[in-house]
Structure formats: structure tokens, C-alpha cells
Amino acid sequence: MMASDTATLPFVDRRTTARRAHVWLGLLLVLVSLVSLAVGASGTSLWGALWKLAQGEALTLTERVVLWDIRAPRLVMGICVGGALAVSGAVMQGLFRNPLADPGILGVTTGASLGAISIIVLGAALPAVVQTTLGAGLLPVAAFLGAWGSMLLLYRVSTRAGRTSVATMLLAGIALSALFAAFSGVLIFLADDMQLRELTFWSLGSLAGASWVKLSIAAPVILVSVALACTLGRGLNGLALGEAAAHHMGIPVERTKTIAILAVSAATGTAVAISGGIGFIGIVVPHLLRLATGPDHRGLLVNAGLLGASLLLVADMIARVVVAPAELPIGILTALLGSPVFLWILLRKRGLVDM
């Protein structure tokens, strides 16, 4: 679908392509999910277990633990995190009218990192009561608080008389990110070698910490905020023409911006809190889809969620398998797979990307 000579061709409606993509990407996600359940470091077979269940036989303890307690929560977490990052990326790009924007631009990611690093380095100094009640949940909770704290601060800074300035937000986001990175730097300076290693791994991201307990809190937050973000399609389409034009077309501009910011910080904050810093999904996925099905946000947001989830699951499978029984941090893989594909697309479709 190149631009040059379509004037003479019959009219093509890209919405049809986007709608077909819903179906194909949905099927892809189902397929990838099944494979993801079947693949892993242990030899446990999904198909064997399913066969047993169909025969009415009981599963062995190993099968139950591997499939239900390890692989299944990891699958759900991959879907949540991948979907959240991709949809958040698409929303941020639409809101800032900038194809380079991603959730990191709001300082959400650095805020979450600061929260996480504080716990890794200073966690031992916390009162015993806090440590025992939150336990392993301490780090995600701190990361989440960091993400939300930075978002609220940013929102306060860039909102005056009920109007949020997207330009101020972009600049203030950069400033806040730098500030948080500096704080994190101080903590890293204070950290000992063990803590440094833990920090590095956290910042590279992983789905290994998945558990039903964590998901029981994180998944609802992510699902609600992603669903909310997916309703913004019409508003973001209007904003592509600028705030004034969107207002003229009857779009409640301030409300759209507020919902976008809240939904993105909740989704990204939670995703980063439970899985660490997984980069690139938020940039690559929306771009791929825009090239394939056009920039109409109504189809784009849902498709981004589906494709983001699938991509992260694929990356996670590779991460689990290539160096088994150890595991690569998944952030390495998303960047390793994502960047070359992205560069290749940029080269091939330069004309379209330059717009």
C-alpha cells in the first residue's frame, strides 16, 4: 500500500485491514499462549497433562506445579505486561502527537525504578513490621508508588486552571526523569555488590517473579486501565489534528488527556513494578501497526494490545529456553529482537515513516 499512484486505483479502506488484523492478532495470541504453556525448562508436557485431564485422571504434583503455579501465571503476566506497554506507547504517541513518545516520557518508568532501587538498597533499614507484612511484594509496591508519585507530580506541574499543557508535560517529564535518575544514581553509589547485581537484573526486566498472588492485584489494575485506554481512540484521532481542531469536532479534550495520563501511568506503573524495565515494546508495536493498518487509533489500540502481548510472550519463551536452566533477562531480548526489526522497517518504509 504505497502512496505514489493510488489516485488512479479504486478506493481502499484501511479500516477493513485493521478489523481483519483484530482477528489475526487474536488468533496469534491464542497460539503463542498455548506454545508458551507448553515450552519450558522442565520436560513437563502440556499436551500430556491435557490428555490426562480429558481422561479424568489426576495430575502429578510436578505437572500441577509447573503448569499451574509457574507457567500459567507467567503467561498471564506476559499478556498483561506486553499489552500494557504496547497500548500505553500508542496512547502516549497519540497524546504527544509524536511518534517517539513512550510511557517512559512521563517519568513513570524512572519513578518506578527509583522506588525499586530504594527498596533494594535501603529495604533492610525499614521497620520489621513493614518487611514481614509485604514480604516479596515490597519491591513492586515501592515501584508502583514511585510511578504514581512521579505521574501526580508531573500532572500538577503541567496543569494550570484546569488545562494540561502537553508541551510542558513533555519538558517537565524529561526534567523529572533526570532528577529521579540522579537520586537512583546516589543509591547505586551506596549499594554493595549483591545489591548492584539485583538492581541490574531488575532494570533488565523479567517475568520470572510471576505468581497468582501478585497477579491478583496487578492484573485487575492493568486490565481496567488498558480497557480505559482503548476507549480513547476517537479522542486521540481528533488530537492528531491538534487540540483546537479536536475541540471543534466535539471532543472533550481535557478529559481525554486526563484519562490518557491516568490510564497510562496505572498500566505502565504496574507493569514496571511487577516485571522491571522492559523496553522497546511501547515504541515498536504501535509503529509496526501504523505502517500495516494506518494510524486510526480506534483499531490501533486494540491491535497494539494483542500484538504487544504476543511479542512479549515470544521474547519470554526465548529467554527461558536459550540458556536453560538459567534465564536471560527479557529486556535484553525485546531490545535484541526489536531494534533490528525496527531499523529494517525504517529503512524499507522510510517515506511513510518520515511523515
Added chain:
Amino acid sequence: MLYAKDISVSYGPKQVLHGLTLTAAPGTLTAIVGPNGSGKTTLMRALTGDVDFSGRITLGDTDIATAKPYDLAAQRAVLPQATPLAFPFQAVEVVRLGLRGGIETNDRLALTALSRVGLEGYANRFYQELSGGEQQRVQLARVLCQVWRPVVSGVPRWLFLDEPVSSLDIGHQLTVMQIARDFARAGGGVVAVMHDLNLSAMFAHQIVLMQSGRIIGHGTPAEVLTDAQVSRAYGCDIRTSTAPQDGGWFMLPQSAGNLEPMPVAQSA
């Protein structure tokens, strides 16, 4: 009717509009003219509810200052001066955005609107690849889609055009002004900020002449665009409807062929 009463607008400490009052009737085309920096665009932005103003503006029964965006969008569409677009939208996709702002549901209207502005066959062209004038006409098609029918159940709808012809060649200037005039003839209201005094004189029923944030003339083109008033507003010696003394070349849109005669003075 569009009523604006005692409108003042300030940007920071600087007051740019000083208590303007004007009315515009459906079925007519009002041109707001004046030199650079006279406040034309600010007045337009007040009329479309884009800036905070003191005073009162009503469009039909709707108070601009308090109306919901979607209520306003159903009654009036606004063509901005230039619209840069962030993503690779195709022409038809831009036009469809307007369709969703208004009350029309027929999707094919987007294609009809494109051919109305002389861009038939441009549906799948990328907006960013079009020339400035073509982009402006795509935007006009979008705006037309939003208020496709000039009158809906007895209520007139409005077009607000901010310099609709400034980036167009003379042929397309005439096309666009005819579209605006047809909209008014069919019962809708049109308010346009104009730089071109000839086209304004030719197509407008009513001229609002501005200078330094004030209205210094308000009436038919013949009443407002006099030698004295135009010379005063623009700060140079203008003689209206006078051929150059040395007989040099000039071409006026008024002399173009294939034009319906414009009964401006009579209908105003």
C-alpha cells in the same frame, strides 16, 4: 443568529480585543477583514470558544462560553488556517474525522466531500504528501462533513473559516468561496476571516472591518470598503474599483468566467 456582545480578550496583560459587538445572520456570509495584528483571528477564536473572553456570545440558543464541545460540534464546524498532522493519515481518513464530529452517519459522504472540493481520486493519498493548498482543501472537506446539511430540522448550522483561501491559487480560491456561498444560500451561516479584499467584496454579504482590536466598519461591502475606510485601516492610500492609472496588467477574481453573478448588494 450569531450574537457577540461586548467581547474583550486579553493575552496576559495585553488586551487585544476591546469590547466588540457584532451579529451574523444565517443565510449570509460574513467576512472579517483587517490588517495583520488587528485581532481578526482572535475574534474568530472567541467566536469558536477557543479563548477566554469577557462579554457574551450566543449561537442560536447556545451560549458559547458554557456549551459542551459536542453540542457546539453539532452546530458549527471550524476550518483552521493550517493543520499539520502527526501521523500518516490518508486524505479520506482525515475527512472521516469530521464525519464523526457531526451528526451525519453516511460514510460515503467523505468521498462526496472530497470531490466537492475538487479532490476526487485523492482518497488514498497520504495527507503529508499533498501540497499546502491540497491539504487545506482536505481540511475543508473534513469541515464540510461535520455540518454537511446547512439546516437541520429548521436550525441553521455554521461554518467558521480562518483564512480559507490564503494558500490557494486563484481558481481554487473561487471554488472554495463558491462552496462557502452555496452553504449560506442553502440557509447556513458562514463567518470567514479574509485577507483578500477582492474576494471578500465579491462573496460577502456583510463585512466586518477591524483595526487595533476594534471594529471600525460593519455593513455591506459597498458601505464598509470605501476608499477612506480601507486606506485608514490598512495605512496606505487605496482607491477602490479604480483601474491603475498607467494601465498596467491586473487580474481580478471578479473578472473570471464561469461565475454566477453575485447579487451581494441586493441580498444583504
